[in-house]
Amino acid sequence: MSGDASKTLSNDVLWGGGRSPFSVSYGKLMIWFFLVSDALTFSGLLVSYGFARHSLLPGMEWPVGEYVFSKFPGISGNMPLMYVALMTFILIISSVTMVLAVEAGHRMDKKGVVKWLFLTVLGGLFFVGSQAYEWAHFIHGSNARVTLADGRTAFLEENLHHGETYDPATFAMTLGSTRSEEVLRGPEAYKLYQNAVHVTSGANMTENEYGPPSYANFFFFITGFHGFHVFSGVIINLIVLIMVIKGVFHRRGHYEMVEKAGLYWHFVDLVWVFVFTFFYLV
Helix, strand or coil: CHHHHHHCCCHHHHHCCCCCCCCCCHHHHHHHHHHHHHHHHHHHHHHHHHHHHCCCCCCCCCCCHHHHCCCECCECCCCCCHHHHHHHHHHHHHHHHHHHHHHHHHCCCHHHHHHHHHHHHHHHHHHHHHHHHHHHHHHHCCCCEEECCCCCEEEECCCCCCCCCCCCCCCEEEECCCCCCCEEEHHHHHHHHHCCCEEECCECCCCECCCCHHHHHHHHHHHHHHHHHHHHHHHHHHHHHHHHHCCHHHHHCCCHHHHHHHHHHHHHHHHHHHHHHHHHHC
8 A cells, every 4th residue: 555655656755855854953953963972972981981990900999979079068067979969959950940941932931931941041050150169179179198108098087278287186087098997186196197108188180189090080071071061051041041032032933942952951961960970979
């Protein structure tokens, strides 16, 4: 039956083109091509991270995220991964507001698009600002790694700010690379610290207090690359928001540009779920 029907159609109808083979616009199709290529890039980075993590020399340990990311702005003490969890939650909520913005666009509800897209931009700005805080904390450090004269490793209880000095009476450091062994306190511990072979505080591209140099390198590159994507998404969403406020898309009769920006934003959110899992939780 289908063969008989095809014989009645001209070649112009069968092969003439003029319509998308996937019933989507050219713009959406190109966005999908870009997202697939970008997904491959992030996949390569995460695979490289996993390879480096499981190829450590004997005696070396990969840092534990709960120890590295334990600070919460404005709150003293340790709150392991709580701020990173808040960042992740806000980013996921921004994906929800983007969905609502796209849905409002389908209904030609300009006010709804403005409201939900504005909240999406706010969520993105919060995430970018929070990531800047995490970078600052990571670079400054929290517990300097000390290589003692006898070869043992210890961690200071807390790093000092510029210009501050340690009090020998209250000085404390934890022995052991896992930070779960003996705690040394007082002048005797301070003397060991003064005779230390090397002290590493914070992180840079050559060394870090948290562990192998590759750990900091991957952190800067992967989270920085993703942060650049989030920042780009915020700029794109802001430009689209301004166009929505000016009524550009309402005059066109559709809000497809909001949907295309939404595809990129959902991709950025999805990538962060993998980065958060591999880098902070595993």
